[in-house]
Amino acid sequence: MTLSGVARVAFVGSRRIFASHLPSMQSYTPAFSRQVHNPATGEVIANVSCMGGKETKDAISSAFDAFNSWSKLTAAERSKGLRKWYDLLMAHKEELGQLITLEQGKPLKEAVGEVDYGAKFIEFYAEEAKRVYGDIIPATLPDRRIFVLKQPVGVAGAITPWNFPLAMITRKVGPALACGCTVVLKPSEFTPLSALAAAELALQAGIPPGVVNVVMGNAPDIGDALLTSPQVRKITFTGSTAVGKKLMAGAAGTVKKVSLELGGNAPCIVFDDADLNVAVNGALAAKFRNSGQTCVCANRVLVQEGIYEKFADAFSKAVKNLKVGDGFGEGVVQGPLINKAALEKVETFVEDAVSKGAKVLLGGRRHSLGMTFYEPTVLSNVKSEMLVSREEVFGPVAPLLCFKTEEEAIHMANDTNAGLAAYIFTNNLQRTWRVSEALEYGLVGVNEGLISTEVAPFGGVKQSGLGREGSKYGMDEFLEIKYVCLGDMNRK
Ligand code: NAP
Numbered sequence: 001m002t003l004s005g006v007a008r009v010a011f012v013g014s015r016r017i018f019a020s021h022l023p024s025m026q027s028y029t030p031a032f033s034r035q036v037h038n039p040a041t042g043e044v045i046a047n048v049s050c051m052g053g054k055e056t057k058d059a060i061s062s063a064f065d066a067f068n069s070w071s072k073l074t075a076a077e078r079s080k081g082l083r084k085w086y087d088l089l090m091a092h093k094e095e096l097g098q099l100i101t102l103e104q105g106k107p108l109k110e111a112v113g114e115v116d117y118g119a120k121f122i123e124f125y126a127e128e129a130k131r132v133y134g135d136i137i138p139a140t141l142p143d144r145r146i147f148v149l150k151q152p153v154g155v156a157g158a159i160t161p162w163n164f165p166l167a168m169i170t171r172k173v174g175p176a177l178a179c180g181c182t183v184v185l186k187p188s189e190f191t192p193l194s195a196l197a198a199a200e201l202a203l204q205a206g207i208p209p210g211v212v213n214v215v216m217g218n219a220p221d222i223g224d225a226l227l228t229s230p231q232v233r234k235i236t237f238t239g240s241t242a243v244g245k246k247l248m249a250g251a252a253g254t255v256k257k258v259s260l261e262l263g264g265n266a267p268c269i270v271f272d273d274a275d276l277n278v279a280v281n282g283a284l285a286a287k288f289r290n291s292g293q294t295c296v297c298a299n300r301v302l303v304q305e306g307i308y309e310k311f312a313d314a315f316s317k318a319v320k321n322l323k324v325g326d327g328f329g330e331g332v333v334q335g336p337l338i339n340k341a342a343l344e345k346v347e348t349f350v351e352d353a354v355s356k357g358a359k360v361l362l363g364g365r366r367h368s369l370g371m372t373f374y375e376p377t378v379l380s381n382v383k384s385e386m387l388v389s390r391e392e393v394f395g396p397v398a399p400l401l402c403f404k405t406e407e408e409a410i411h412m413a414n415d416t417n418a419g420l421a422a423y424i425f426t427n428n429l430q431r432t433w434r435v436s437e438a439l440e441y442g443l444v445g446v447n448e449g450l451i452s453t454e455v456a457p458f459g460g461v462k463q464s465g466l467g468r469e470g471s472k473y474g475m476d477e478f479l480e481i482k483y484v485c486l487g488d489m490n491r492k
Helices: 003-021 053-070 075-091 093-104 108-131 167-179 192-204 219-228 241-254 276-292 308-320 340-355 406-414 429-438
Strands: 033-037 044-049 135-137 145-152 155-159 182-186 212-214 232-238 257-261 266-270 298-304 359-362 377-380 397-403 421-425 443-446 479-486
Touching: 044 093, 044 192, 053 155, 053 182, 053 212, 053 219, 075 093, 075 108, 075 167, 075 192, 093 108, 093 192, 108 167, 155 167, 155 219, 167 182, 167 192, 167 232, 182 219, 192 212, 219 232, 219 241, 232 241, 241 257, 266 276, 266 406, 276 298, 276 308, 276 397, 276 421, 298 308, 298 406, 308 359, 308 377, 308 397, 340 359, 340 377, 340 397, 397 406, 406 429, 421 429, 429 443
Parallel strands: 155 182, 155 232, 182 212, 232 257, 266 298, 266 421, 298 397, 377 397, 421 443
Antiparallel strands: 033 044, 135 145, 145 479, 359 377
């Protein structure tokens, strides 16, 4: 399939998905549509349907009907569908990567890497589908038997962000489908095309209509329909902490199971005893992937005083080499920010830091390419009270903070409401354990800046979220535990 093929499939897919998934919408033609832009050029690349509460209710009914049959398939049958879906995602890896670069802006190599990463969740959960084991518990009375069953929770409402337009979807839909749940998915308004293409490929893989439904458009209306429906038994959300809190409150009305992957404020701690090259490369990867637009991006680089100058110098030189441009450009590793609001946020944070005494070692301005490009930036003399230390900058800005002792570093690292990812660079084994245990975070990278993988549990503590995605633990989010007590065993 060519790129235009994928884009066409996305459009045809949007109609086909709705025509085939929603019985009441056979002749559905959207009253409104929304433009999708290429953030690197501002060009309109697509118009997609703009939906709201009514369409979401239809999608929920469709998912509810499909749940009856999908949940009753054997695990091996569901596994086969997921495996086929994985094969198709991989077969269209290049085109899907191009679609991600077009609508999200990240460099093509990174986008193709996202397809690989995202598809692996489908492969992993195709395998995990067969391992939903229950339990037999020794009974307390001689004529009883106690069984524990694990069953799919039901229809899941999945809401995803724009920064990983494919992987944030597969990380949710993979385990949901493996467990026997069906899904109503709402991708971000900025990046709906990857979602539509993935859903089309799910259909082509033989996953029945109604199992994966995509709705996009008015986020609060779609959110309300998902939250208030008694047929939706699970909300799984990745996005900002502010929206996560609203959804958690909204889910209380019908007491739904909720999992939340929210914002971070990752510390990246470089100790005096670290290997300088390892620390520079690790911090570079942890900070500048996706132009700083990931929830696990190093938001604060804490450097011990003995290595501070050397690190600042080597790190700034490495950042200077990062080529900025359109994600399709040769050798580009830094794309545009997603939109003007993101650019203005980065500007505000840098201005605030500079006004309070931070020094710009590199960058610090909009890029000469215009649009939403921002120069890869390194700030020194940053203090904990500056905005750039308190909140997620979500852009290519690395603030360097200095610390003296291990205790001070731990205190600074934990001094935030967020608790998603943290990184430490040290060659001291005892320190590795001590600091890893003391950090109030869900993920810790030691001498490594890229730690996400489908086989490990991903998720945060404190206000970074609830629950885990990926790994065997990701299945629990879509399962209910049922206890069955068999009495009167000895009756003949
Ligand atoms: P966002 O503004 O919270 O949006 C996320 C999703 O929620 C989008 O699909 C958005 O729809 C939707 N949404 C917004 N308001 C809603 C409402 N009232 N009801 C229902 N849905 C609603 O976040 P974002 O800007 O897309 O993503 C960036 C944030 O995500 C960052 O904070 C980042 O740290 C976090 N994130 C966390 C993880 C993790 O695993 N912990 C991973 C990636 C990103 P529209 O786009 O259509 O408005």
